Amino acid sequence: MDHFNLQDGVLHAEAVAIPDIVATHGTPCFIYSRATLTRHYRVFDEALGGLEHLVCYAVKANSNLAVLNVLARLGSGFDIVSVGELERVLEAGGAPDKIVFSGVGKTEAEMARALDVGIKCFNVESLAELERLNAVAAAKGVRAPVSLRINPDVDAGTHPYIATGLKDNKFGIDIAEADAAFERARDLPALDIFGLDCHIGSQLTTLPPFLDALDRLLVLIDRLAERDIQIRHLDLGGGLGIRYQAEEPPLPAAYADAIKQKLGDRGLEILIEPGRAIAGNAGVLVTRVEFLKQQPAKHFAIVDAAMNDLIRPTLYNAWQNIVPVQPREDVPAQRYDIVGPVCESGDWLGRDRDLAIAPGDLLAVRSAGAYGFTMSSNYNSRPRAAEVMVDCETAYLVRARESITDLWRGETVLPA
Ligand SMILES: Cc1ncc(COP(=O)(O)O)c(C=O)c1O
Numbered sequence: 001m002d003h004f005n006l007q008d009g010v011l012h013a014e015a016v017a018i019p020d021i022v023a024t025h026g027t028p029c030f031i032y033s034r035a036t037l038t039r040h041y042r043v044f045d046e047a048l049g050g051l052e053h054l055v056c057y058a059v060k061a062n063s064n065l066a067v068l069n070v071l072a073r074l075g076s077g078f079d080i081v082s083v084g085e086l087e088r089v090l091e092a093g094g095a096p097d098k099i100v101f102s103g104v105g106k107t108e109a110e111m112a113r114a115l116d117v118g119i120k121c122f123n124v125e126s127l128a129e130l131e132r133l134n135a136v137a138a139a140k141g142v143r144a145p146v147s148l149r150i151n152p153d154v155d156a157g158t159h160p161y162i163a164t165g166l167k168d169n170k171f172g173i174d175i176a177e178a179d180a181a182f183e184r185a186r187d188l189p190a191l192d193i194f195g196l197d198c199h200i201g202s203q204l205t206t207l208p209p210f211l212d213a214l215d216r217l218l219v220l221i222d223r224l225a226e227r228d229i230q231i232r233h234l235d236l237g238g239g240l241g242i243r244y245q246a247e248e249p250p251l252p253a254a255y256a257d258a259i260k261q262k263l264g265d266r267g268l269e270i271l272i273e274p275g276r277a278i279a280g281n282a283g284v285l286v287t288r289v290e291f292l293k294q295q296p297a298k299h300f301a302i303v304d305a306a307m308n309d310l311i312r313p314t315l316y317n318a319w320q321n322i323v324p325v326q327p328r329e330d331v332p333a334q335r336y337d338i339v340g341p342v343c344e345s346g347d348w349l350g351r352d353r354d355l356a357i358a359p360g361d362l363l364a365v366r367s368a369g370a371y372g373f374t375m376s377s378n379y380n381s382r383p384r385a386a387e388v389m390v391d392c393e394t395a396y397l398v399r400a401r402e403s404i405t406d407l408w409r410g411e412t413v414l415p416a
Pocket residue numbers: 058061079102103164199201202203237238239240273274275276277
């Protein structure tokens with residue numbers, strides 16, 4: 001459920017009509033709902049109630065400062081993968097000691113900055129990274145808090161580009177090498193072992209892959225305890241899917257209950273890193289129909305958003321619902337490919353969609369709050385879309401569209 005509802009024949013973002021928002025801010029425009037972000041965060045937080053836990057929102061899903069600020073005020077932790085994401089979380093008011101740092105290629109400079117601000121934990125993904133982190137921490141005379149990201153070799157059953165927990169993925173330390181890696185971490189003087197983590201992929205729509213991975217990690221935790229390596233927190237990563245079309249992913253409560261059942265009384269702190277499940281259905285991308293074009297084989301609706309604004313359809317063959325903001329009955333529905341102005345045949349947002357539309361109409365691409373703006377680019381020298389957050393009856397501009405001659409600079413304004 002989100003807060004984008006059809007009322008009186010017009011799509012509303014909470015109480016604000018989308019045409020009114022774009023009259024001020026133009027198109028293409030991402031609109032995010034503060035109420036939905038808040039509810040989604042709370043659903044995870046409450047689902048893990050009864051366990052010592054921390055929800056670390058995956059910043060890569062949507063790193064708009066206003067989005068991060070909403071979550072920071074709710075007490076969220078954050079999962080980051082670059083120093084850029086670290087700076088954004090700090091700028092938005094996130095607590096450094098609730099930040100975990102994932103990623104296979106952390107630089108010395110990134111490690112140093114994260115140590116300086118005092119993050120909760122580095123999710124270390126290789127033996128070489130352990131050595132580098134130890135050296136950076138030793139040079140500063142501090143100890144780095146670490147968790148080792150283990151690749152449990154579990155098939156997440158998701159798109160191959162977003163599966164991360166298989167033997168042939170670049171992520172994590174092979175589970176067969178985990179014991180040796182923990183022993184090395186214990187022996188390095190500037191490291192403190194806190195945790196164990198995994199992340200097996202994104203847009204998972206069933207529980208068994210999560211539970212398979214958890215089983216394997218619990219066996220490892222018990223074996224490490226026998227060698228006097230005590231794991232204090234277990235980070236299960238993100239990956240819980242959302243409904244784009246007809247998927248029926250498990251709800252956070254079912255996911256959390258299944259985790260609780262497996263954990264027993266080990267007394268572990270549990271971390272999770274949801275991104276898409278918090279932000280995905282908290283946003284839409286609004287675009288305007290420029291032209292309707294009939295080719296011999298197809299009808300095209302050419303809109304002012306493009307693959308540079310939302311790359312998921314063409315990159316993953318992903319389906320996202322596309323709906324008219326003001327449905328009309330005065331023209332017949334036709335089957336359209338919804339395409340943008342970019343000079344690529346792969347520049348499409350939806351294919352074979354039955355829509356009753358005319359030039360000038362607004363369309364909303366739903367479920368665009370995650371991996372939309374954050375994966376956008378300036379390809380074809382297109383300025384990035386504006387971003388607006390709606391909050392009850394108010395719509396705030398949180399990032400203006402760049403001007404074409406000023407593509408290097410985006411402006412960011414936090415709501416009061
Ligand atoms: C390490 C890590 N944590 C969390 C996430 C967030 O995943 P999702 O948006 O599917 O919840 C990702 C992305 O897949 C990731 O790589």
